[in-house]
Structures are given as C-alpha cells and as structure tokens.
Amino acid sequence: MSRVVVFDETGTPEVLQIVDEPVGDPGPGEVRIKVEAVGINRLDQMIRAGMSPRPIRLPHARLGIEATGTIDALGSGVAGWATGDAVIVTAVPDMDTNGTYAEHLVLPADRVAARPAGLDAISAAALWVAYSTAYGALVEKAGMQPGDHVLITAASSGVGLAAIQIANQIGAIPLAVTRSAAKERTLLAAGAVAVIVTDRDDVVEATHRHTNGIGADIVLDSVMGPGLAELADAAKRFSGRLITVGWLDPRPAPYPASPITMIRYMSFEHTLDPAAVHRITAFLTAGIRTGALRPVIDTVFTLDDIVAAHRYLEQGHHTGKIVVTV
Incomplete structure (x- = not known):
C-alpha cells in the first residue's frame, strides 16, 4: 500500500x-x-x-x-x-x-x-517548478539578455528567488520587489542588485531611479491584481516586456495603458514540450553544477x-x- x-x-x-x-x-x-x-x-x-x-x-x-x-x-x-x-x-x-x-x-x-x-x-x-517557471518566462518568452534590468515581484517566493539567480547567471540585473523591509537583507544576499519595498518605496519611481530613468527591460510578475498597471509604468516604454506567471492577488487586473509588450506565461507551455524540457534541464543542471543556482x-x-x-x-x-x- x-x-x-x-x-x-x-x-x-x-x-x-x-x-x-x-x-x-x-x-x-x-x-x-x-x-x-x-x-x-x-x-x-x-x-x-x-x-x-x-x-x-x-x-x-x-x-x-x-x-x-x-x-x-x-x-x-x-x-x-x-x-x-x-x-x-x-x-x-x-x-x-x-x-x-x-x-x-x-x-x-x-x-x-x-x-x-x-x-x-x-x-x-x-x-523544478520555481526554476523552470522563472527560466521559461525570462529566457524562453521574454528573451532576457545580459545587461537587462529585470524587476521581480514577490521576490522572496520560490519563483522570485529562482528569477534572481537565473538573472545573475545570464548577466542581467535583478531588482527585487517585496512588501516587507524585513526581507530586504535576505534578498540582497540572494543576489538582488537592489530591493524595492512596497511598504516604503514607490515602485515606479524606485525602478526608474535604479535604471537611470529608463525603466525595467523586463517585469516578472507573480501577483497580478490592480497593481499590474503600476508595474507596467515601471517598464521601459515601447520595448519593455511585462510577463505574468502567477495570480497571488485574485482581484481584477486592469489592462495596462503603457506602451509595452504583455505576456501571459503558463509553465505547461514548456514542461509538456520534450525539446523545451531538454533545454530547461541542461540550463538548470549547469547552474547547479557551477553553483549559480541553489x-x-x-x-x-x-x-x-x-x-x-x-x-x-x-x-x-x-x-x-x-x-x-x-
């Protein structure tokens, strides 16, 4: 039994x-x-x-x-x-x-x-779930490149921490968003270049400050809800990509007016595709081997x-x- x-x-x-x-x-x-x-x-x-x-x-x-x-x-x-x-x-x-x-x-x-x-x-x-989701969203869908500023919401979650590590492995610049200042030190230790605390900071202003006024190349959002429009304003105009991977906030999410690319990512898009699973496995195995991912x-x-x-x-x-x- x-x-x-x-x-x-x-x-x-x-x-x-x-x-x-x-x-x-x-x-x-x-x-x-x-x-x-x-x-x-x-x-x-x-x-x-x-x-x-x-x-x-x-x-x-x-x-x-x-x-x-x-x-x-x-x-x-x-x-x-x-x-x-x-x-x-x-x-x-x-x-x-x-x-x-x-x-x-x-x-x-x-x-x-x-x-x-x-x-x-x-x-x-x-x-698997956290790292394949972060990899699939950032690399496969959003095309993350070295030097990209990546704004990561719910950064202390499994997906958020995976995204910080994967961004660093690629050579991108992870900016972590969290509700509580109590998690700031942990997120910096995890590899975030900067931490934006929503109880203290204005997300849009802080993002533009950390990106020299340009905005984030990629916003990875696990929350959805009414805050989605504000996150869109934190992205780089026209070429910014806002990719959603979760829905922690069940309230309606208004469609952003900002001129950016919106992407909705569901992990089964890749985890049921043998070729994508091969790429994910190779990437994660290399990251574990080198210590970049943990x-x-x-x-x-x-x-x-x-x-x-x-x-x-x-x-x-x-x-x-x-x-x-x-």
Whole structure:
C-alpha cells in the first residue's frame, strides 16, 4: 500500500487527509517513482481552497505538481532509465487525479528528468517548478539578455528567488520587489542588485531611479491584481516586456495603458514540450553544477504534517520553498 494525500471537498487545510491506496504498476512507457520529497506550491493552495483555474474532480482529489525520488519499477518499452535512478518530476497536468503528495507515483517516462548530481532530495524537490517557471518566462518568452534590468515581484517566493539567480547567471540585473523591509537583507544576499519595498518605496519611481530613468527591460510578475498597471509604468516604454506567471492577488487586473509588450506565461507551455524540457534541464543542471543556482528552502515538514505545511503556506511569511519529506 502507498500513503496518498486526498481531499473530498475544497476548503481550509483541514480538508486534507492521508489514505492508503494500492501501489500501481507502471504501464507501457511509464515509470513508477518512490517519492522522497515534495515541493509545496501556491497552485496547490488555490486548488485545495476551491480557486482552481480549471475544474477538478471531487471527491478523492489529489494535490501536487512537484516531487523527486527514485525509479523503482519500469513499464515495457521504457529506455534510458533504470531502477534506482534519481529523478525529478517535470509535469503533472492531471494533478487532481495523480498529484505528487504520495509515497509512489506512476508517470509517463517523458515526464521525469535526471536529478542533478550533488543535489539532495530536499533541494531537488524545490527545484523544478520555481526554476523552470522563472527560466521559461525570462529566457524562453521574454528573451532576457545580459545587461537587462529585470524587476521581480514577490521576490522572496520560490519563483522570485529562482528569477534572481537565473538573472545573475545570464548577466542581467535583478531588482527585487517585496512588501516587507524585513526581507530586504535576505534578498540582497540572494543576489538582488537592489530591493524595492512596497511598504516604503514607490515602485515606479524606485525602478526608474535604479535604471537611470529608463525603466525595467523586463517585469516578472507573480501577483497580478490592480497593481499590474503600476508595474507596467515601471517598464521601459515601447520595448519593455511585462510577463505574468502567477495570480497571488485574485482581484481584477486592469489592462495596462503603457506602451509595452504583455505576456501571459503558463509553465505547461514548456514542461509538456520534450525539446523545451531538454533545454530547461541542461540550463538548470549547469547552474547547479557551477553553483549559480541553489534552491532556497524555508521549512521542511513530513507528510504526516501536510495540514500544518498548508497552514504555514497560507501565512505567507516564508522565504523560498516549503518542502515535505515522504
């Protein structure tokens, strides 16, 4: 049997429960993974709370899009993998029926990638979603180049910290935005060239000050909501790109009047494309190898404490990723 986190109705973290289910065997082209650790993401919270961007199957819905572990069984026709290989999960589009909050996962073999050498399970569980999202948005979609000023909202989140590191790896100039001055020192230590604190600074004025009056070449936004128009004003006129990767603020987001390019990025655009996954994997593996990229872990829970992990996620005080060991 395998322990799996499920929920029969949407609501508070207390709707999550752990049940025992049979361990499935991999079919043709599939692998079974013995899960070691799971990354917790805002999307998990939204789906559990009833704010899913698409319909989910209830009751007995599952959660989770991020995990790492070792292959413990291979289906027929699988080549290039062996039992015992350490892998990370690259895509779970059907998370409500096959989510990663479980002791075992059965997935198509093309939805896993090799765990980078030297990365332990906890760090590996915090790698893929944040770093593939930041890479896909900044490099693949926005075309980030060395010397670009990149304004990063929700900079203390997993995606925000990944974006800071990736910008530095490329040679761009990351400007971090955060609500609280308490996180300023942490963000500077993480590699931000400057930190803009929304409780203290005017985002547009501060961005123009740090860019010699020009504005940011790229704005990476995980928040949306009414503040989107202000962020657009912080971007370079005409050639600036504002790319949104999340929706932490559920309020309506007015379409900006500023003459910039707007891009809406969904990570499955790349994580379901084998060629893009190859590029992402190569980039992240190189960054881990050189030390340019290193997942930031805030807190580690166990699977038995999944309710407490979601309560902590909802508080919004963490810096980096919340990880659950299995």
